[in-house]
Amino acid sequence: MILLAATPIGNLGDASARLRSTFEEATVIAAEDTRHTAQLLRLLGIENRPELVALHDHNEHDRAAGLVDRAQTEDVVLVSDAGMPTVSDPGFRVVQLAAERGVAVSAIPGPSAVITALAVSGLPTDRFAFEGFLPRKAGERSRALRALASEQRTLVLFEAPTRLAASLGELAEAFGAARPAAVCRELTKLHEEVRRGGLGELAEWAASGVRGEIVLVVGGAVAGAASPESALAEVQDRVRAGERLKDAARSVAEATGLSSRELYAAALAARERPLSR
Known part of the structure; x- marks a missing residue:
């Protein structure tokens, strides 16, 4: 056999x-x-x-x-x-x-690094999806993140330490900076570490450099989360009230789990569209 x-x-x-x-x-x-x-x-x-x-x-x-x-x-x-x-x-x-x-x-x-990381992450374990490594090419990676942004199951990914900070930043943009996650490093080894927090917070932490074998666990999207249309409307309301567009997009993204970059771009595009008569 x-x-x-x-x-x-x-x-x-x-x-x-x-x-x-x-x-x-x-x-x-x-x-x-x-x-x-x-x-x-x-x-x-x-x-x-x-x-x-x-x-x-x-x-x-x-x-x-x-x-x-x-x-x-x-x-x-x-x-x-x-x-x-x-x-x-x-x-x-x-x-x-x-x-x-x-x-x-x-x-x-x-x-199993997948199951070990999931178990210690502190994130829901009843339903999860293993995604392995994200695509290396920027376009493919961006499409993959957009497709995963609404996934309600906990996600488990592998990542190289040299790419961790960048990937966490891209995940924060696509999923929202507040989406809970855990970076599981050197599992079962002497310097084992599990770092938990929002994707944005973890991206800032990883910016100074992280070593070792990495497994990344990311919480799933919340069921019934705000639609892109309603989130855009909230951004526009905040801007009309005097808030800077960039700040409004970031705040709404953190609250909804949507991408601040995409909300910002959508608001700019809406500004440029001619009014219907």
Whole structure:
């Protein structure tokens, strides 16, 4: 069979007895990074020396068939560098092909950065959506954020520490600066930290630099939140009362969870439209 094995996301003590036993008996391990897995085996004190086969994003399509063929006569253990394979890590194509060919697939449950971050975030856990990494290209990322702005489930995302501040700022623009969130850093490791607050507040905190592995948890949109039309009308009312447009857009965005940038642009566009006769 194909055996998906969850590995520690930071703390070696999280390696289960079943994982250790599987490593001791394995004949072949398909690994995201064979050097990383070889080191893990050494640190866990595994005396067995199974064959290590590289399986990563760049070769999974070509390697999948061979691994599934082998799984018809021996167990093929599949691991990523941390957590459960296939979850923003290699392995999906192997599992998909195994299912198509009727080859058994099982899993050794264990550490998961997604579930760990969700559990400690302090945000609703009854319904959530995992989005992985946001798109890198600005246009695609902007479209993705617009689509997610009204999502009522708690969102879980991965982010690189070098991009965290920028992403939090963009999330604050798209979702509203007050939307609650949690930055979960170095989970299960020595310097574990969970920072909670509004997206705008967290963006300011992250601006000075953040290190380590990051999981970002963002609260869902509130059901029945203000529509863009009613929010725009409130911005216009505030401006007529003497408030600066920029300040009005920001205040309404924080109260409604809508984007201050989009409210500002909509108010400007409304100013420029000719009056109907």
